[in-house]
Amino acid sequence: MSKQTNLLNFLKRKEPEPATTTTDEEVMPESSTPAIEQNTFETQRTETEENEDLLSSLERDPGLRIPMWDYPYEKRDQIRRAYLKLKPYQPILKSFSFSGPDSHRRFRSSCNWKKVNDGNNCPFITHVGGSPWSAHNNSVRAKLDLLNDGGHIRHALIAQGEEQIKRNRLRLRTSIDVVRLLTLQSCPLRGHDESKTSENQGNFLEFRKAFARYNDEVSKAIENPDYNAKYVASSIQKEILQIISAKVRNHIREEIGESKFCIIVDEARDEARREQMAIVLRFVDKNGSIRERFLQLVRVNDTSATTLKRELCLVLKEHNLLVENIHGQGYDGASNMRGEWNGLQALFLADCPYAYYVHCFAHRLQLELVAASKEVSSVHQFFSNLNFIINTINSSPKRHDELQARKTDEIEDLLLSGQLETGRGANQIGTLKRAGDTRWASHLQSIHSLLNMFDATILVLERIMVDKSCTSNQRGDADVALNLMISYEFVFISHLMKELLGITDVLCQAL
Structure with a gap:
C-alpha cells in the first residue's frame, strides 16, 4: 500500500457520506423500528449505549483514523477515553520495499521477539525507562487520569x-x-x-x-x-429598591388593566430645594372597588404647566397608560394647576374631553375655614395666642418633661378619687400640638391637646415664673402665657372653636 493510497483513503473518510433515502419500492426489514418509535427510543438512550456506539464507530488503524485535532474541542477527551478503553491494536501491514535512499530496507509484517526480556537490552524496558518521570510513565499517568473521569477538575x-x-x-x-x-x-x-x-x-x-x-x-x-x-454597597441597595419599585408599579399597571383612570398630582420641594411631583392614580379595579395608588415621584426642573404635562405623559407612556383614558384630574388650587387657559388641567382637557378637573374639596373647605377665621379678629387672635402658649412650653425639653410629669400626677389623683376609670388605651399622657399652617384640621387637634392638659400647663407656667434659673425673658413669657390661658375670652373661644371645628372636621374627613 503506497503513501498516496493511504492519504486518499484518509481524505475519503473525512468527507461526510451522503444521506441515503429509501424509495417506495424498498422494503424496510422486519427488525427495523418505525420512525416515530425510533426517535422515542433514541431520546431514551443511556450514556453507556452512546459510548458503545462511539467505540464501534472508531477507526482502529492509526494510519486511517481521523486526527484528534479535527474533532470538536469538547469531544476530544471523550474520544481519547474511547480509544483507551479499546484493546491494543496492531495494524496488519503488507511487506513492501522502501524507495529512495532507504531502498536497501524492507518492511516485514512478522516481528522478531528474540530480544524481548533480554535484560537491559530489551527494547520494552528501554522504552519504559528507569525513572518514574520518564516519558512512558508520564504518559501512563496521564492515561489513568484521563480514564478517571470522576476525578476530573x-x-x-x-x-x-x-x-x-x-x-x-x-x-x-x-x-x-x-x-x-x-x-x-x-x-x-x-x-x-x-x-x-x-x-x-x-x-x-x-x-x-x-x-x-x-x-x-x-x-x-x-x-x-x-x-x-x-x-x-449603596449601589446594590439602590438597585434592589429600584427592582422592588418596578415590581410595585407593574402590579399597579396590572390592576388598572384597560380601565379608565384619574390622575392626582401635587408638587413640593424636598430638603435639597428640588421640585418633586407626586403622581397618584385613582381607578376602579376588576372587583369594582375604588383604588388610589401612589405611582411615582418625579423630579422636575420647574412647576410650569407645560413641564408638568410633559413629565406626566412620559410616566404614563413608560407604563403603557394611554392619555386618552384619563377621565379625571385632581390638583390643588395653584394657578399653574387650575388655570383656565394655560393651567395643567386645561392642557389635558384639550387632549381628553372627559378629563374633568376637580379641585380637592377637603382642601377647598380648609381654605374657606382659614379665610373665614381671619375675618373674625378675636378668633384670629385666639390661634395666635394658642401657638404662643404651646411654643413657651415646648421650647425646652425640660419643660416638656415637667408637663408630662404634672399630667401623670393629675391622672393618678383622679384615679384614686374615682373620677377616672381605668381601661385599655384610656388616660393616655399626651403632649401639646402646634397647629399647622396648611392643614386646618390640625387646629382642632391643637385645641384638644391644650384643653386635655390645661391644668398641667398652668402648673408648669407658674413654676417657670418663680424659677430663678430661668431668664427674665422666659419668666416674662410664662407670665403672659398664663394670663392669656386664664382669661375668660381665651377659654370661651377655645370651647367654641372646639365645637365648630368638630362639626367641620367630620366633613373634612369624609372629603
Whole structure:
C-alpha cells in the first residue's frame, strides 16, 4: 500500500457520506423500528449505549483514523477515553520495499521477539525507562487520569461553583429582606459611619447582623463572602429598591388593566430645594372597588404647566397608560394647576374631553375655614395666642418633661378619687400640638391637646415664673402665657372653636 493510497483513503473518510433515502419500492426489514418509535427510543438512550456506539464507530488503524485535532474541542477527551478503553491494536501491514535512499530496507509484517526480556537490552524496558518521570510513565499517568473521569477538575469546579452560587443567593436574599423591612417601616438604610470599627454601622448592616445571629447558614454566608460579593454597597441597595419599585408599579399597571383612570398630582420641594411631583392614580379595579395608588415621584426642573404635562405623559407612556383614558384630574388650587387657559388641567382637557378637573374639596373647605377665621379678629387672635402658649412650653425639653410629669400626677389623683376609670388605651399622657399652617384640621387637634392638659400647663407656667434659673425673658413669657390661658375670652373661644371645628372636621374627613 503506497503513501498516496493511504492519504486518499484518509481524505475519503473525512468527507461526510451522503444521506441515503429509501424509495417506495424498498422494503424496510422486519427488525427495523418505525420512525416515530425510533426517535422515542433514541431520546431514551443511556450514556453507556452512546459510548458503545462511539467505540464501534472508531477507526482502529492509526494510519486511517481521523486526527484528534479535527474533532470538536469538547469531544476530544471523550474520544481519547474511547480509544483507551479499546484493546491494543496492531495494524496488519503488507511487506513492501522502501524507495529512495532507504531502498536497501524492507518492511516485514512478522516481528522478531528474540530480544524481548533480554535484560537491559530489551527494547520494552528501554522504552519504559528507569525513572518514574520518564516519558512512558508520564504518559501512563496521564492515561489513568484521563480514564478517571470522576476525578476530573471540572467536577470539582462544578461542585464548588454550585456551592458558591448557593452562598451568593443566600447573601443577596438577606440583603433584599433587610431592604424590604426597612423600606416598609420608612427607616433610613445608611449610617453615618459604616466602617468595620464603627459601633453602629447603620440600619441596613446592623439588621443584617441580627438576621445572621439567628441562622447559621446566613451567618457563614455573610461572614465569609466570596471575593467582593457582599451585596452591601449603596449601589446594590439602590438597585434592589429600584427592582422592588418596578415590581410595585407593574402590579399597579396590572390592576388598572384597560380601565379608565384619574390622575392626582401635587408638587413640593424636598430638603435639597428640588421640585418633586407626586403622581397618584385613582381607578376602579376588576372587583369594582375604588383604588388610589401612589405611582411615582418625579423630579422636575420647574412647576410650569407645560413641564408638568410633559413629565406626566412620559410616566404614563413608560407604563403603557394611554392619555386618552384619563377621565379625571385632581390638583390643588395653584394657578399653574387650575388655570383656565394655560393651567395643567386645561392642557389635558384639550387632549381628553372627559378629563374633568376637580379641585380637592377637603382642601377647598380648609381654605374657606382659614379665610373665614381671619375675618373674625378675636378668633384670629385666639390661634395666635394658642401657638404662643404651646411654643413657651415646648421650647425646652425640660419643660416638656415637667408637663408630662404634672399630667401623670393629675391622672393618678383622679384615679384614686374615682373620677377616672381605668381601661385599655384610656388616660393616655399626651403632649401639646402646634397647629399647622396648611392643614386646618390640625387646629382642632391643637385645641384638644391644650384643653386635655390645661391644668398641667398652668402648673408648669407658674413654676417657670418663680424659677430663678430661668431668664427674665422666659419668666416674662410664662407670665403672659398664663394670663392669656386664664382669661375668660381665651377659654370661651377655645370651647367654641372646639365645637365648630368638630362639626367641620367630620366633613373634612369624609372629603
